C-alpha cells in the first residue's frame with residue numbers, strides 16, 4: 001500500500017543530500033540515509049524527488065511520529081465531513097447583555113398602553129331613558 005520511492009529517485013535524493021541529513025545536517029555513514037516522503041503518500045504525497053528528503057534515523061523517527069498524528073487528524077476531519085463522527089456540540093453562551101444605549105431606547109419605545117377594556121359596563125336602566 002505504501003508507494004515507495006523508485007530506486008532512481010532514492011539514489012538521486014541521497015546524491016543531493018551529499019552524505020548529510022537534510023534536516024539536522026548530521027553526517028550520515030553509508031547505508032544510514034533514510035529517504036522520507038515529505039508529504040506522506042497516504043496524504044497524497046507522490047514518490048517523486050521533490051517529495052523526497054534524506055533524513056538520519058533520529059529525524060526520520062520524529063518525522064514519522066508527526067506524520068501519524070497528521071494522518072489521524074486528516075482521518076478525523078474526513079469522518080467529520082462525511083458525518084461518520086458527530087460534531088461536538090457548541091456550548092451556548094449566555095450572550096451579551098443590553099448596552100446602556102439599547103436599554104434606554106427599548107424603555108422609550110416599549111411603553112405599554114393602558115389595558116384595553118374588554119367588557120363595557122352594562123348601562124343602568126335610568127341611563128336608557
Ligand SMILES: [Zn+2]
Pocket residue numbers: 021022023024025026055056057058059060
Ligand atoms: Zn537528522
